[in-house]
């Protein structure tokens with residue numbers, strides 16, 4: 001089997017890249033470890049930056065997003081009794097974000113891929129990457145008891161944090177930076193109307209909470225919980241009770257509760273792998289970096305990687321300029337570090353770190369610094385502007 005681009009992983013990164021490349025007539029094959037239904041079973045964040053929205057439109061897969069997605073002009077940060085609105089639109093000269101679930105985007109991309117008859121090998125095992133430094137790298141995998149060899153020009157490693165691509169880069173050539181946070185987020189999805197029409201990020205002594213949504217009838221809420229907690233420790237009733245205590249009082253009065261459709265705990269982690277390329281392999285999205293969800297940047301950083309790689313590959317095939325591939329890691333990492341810094345900063349300011357040692361300080365001193373930091377940024381229009389500018393997303397960098 002032969003294709004131009006072998007894409008490892010059929011999550012949002014792999015699917016979006018595949019769709020964009022196909023639009024340019026650049027052939028690609030996706031090799032995915034699990035079944036399509038399983039990919040669609042993962043509930044993830046749902047705030048899309050303008051850059052992401054534009055990319056989905058460019059891929060020609062925006063019909064559902066444009067019909068069902070909600071444009072958000074702002075969000076709120078609540079600290080104790082104080083509520084501050086971050087007016088994204090006013091503070092950024094008109095920029096907004098789109099609220100549309102990652103699950104829905106993934107489904108739209110999958111449907112578009114199967115409608116155009118593009119090849120995807122689901123439920124592939126024993127995936128391995130070879131000859132990355134040679135002109136014709138190849139991928140070996142098994143599916144349905146059969147062995148496959150996929151020859152290609154380039155490999156896009158879109159296989160998430162636990163994938164095989166990053167690990168194929170020799171250990172001595174990669175540097176991994178990591179911060180594991182001493183708590184997780186317990187998420188609950190329910191068919192209840194959202195408690196507010198905008199997202200509310202709540203900093204409280206009991207811990208962080210987030211009120212988010214998927215539509216006018218579907219809500220998504222999160223609670224900061226200790227890493228030792230399990231989903232079984234949290235009945236729906238216990239979740240709603242705790243959420244009410246962390247939401248601003250007047251908002252909590254409007255909370256409509258109901259049975260959960262999904263409940264899960266995600267640990268929080270900052271992770272960056274450098275460089276993001278090796279020979280003809282490019283790492284994209286969660287394969288190269290993870291952010292804590294506090295800044296809603298996970299999917300958006302994946303999209304900026306996709307955009308950079310897509311522009312590079314288009315130039316390679318349309319203009320015959322192979323030299324531009326060397327720019328990928330440098331361009332992608334600049335934006336990744338910005339998103340990582342923002343997510344780390346927001347996480348530091350909004351969570352309760354308790355007694356844990358953070359940033360080399362004792363827990364109490366660290367928290368007092370972070371309270372003061374948040375207070376300073378929220379009290380000034382410049383400060384709110386800085387939060388807003390990063391939340392809507394910094395511009396994508398051009399190739400040189």
Ligand code: APR
Pocket residue numbers: 008009010011012013014031032033034039044045102124127158159160161162163164165284285286287297298299300302
């Ligand atoms: N071979 C083939 N596919 C693999 C392998 C492998 N060895 N290992 C993992 N995969 C697949 C996974 O099953 C998954 O479907 O790669 C896909 C990776 O998808 P994601 O983890 O969702 O990563 P990505 O597509 O980069 O999505 C970006 O943004 O909001 C964040 O973390 C969130 O997933 C989200 C990410």
Ligand code: PHB
Pocket residue numbers: 044045046047199210212213220293294295296297
């Ligand atoms: C979500 O809706 O799941 C969500 C929104 C914003 C975040 C994180 C998660 O910062």
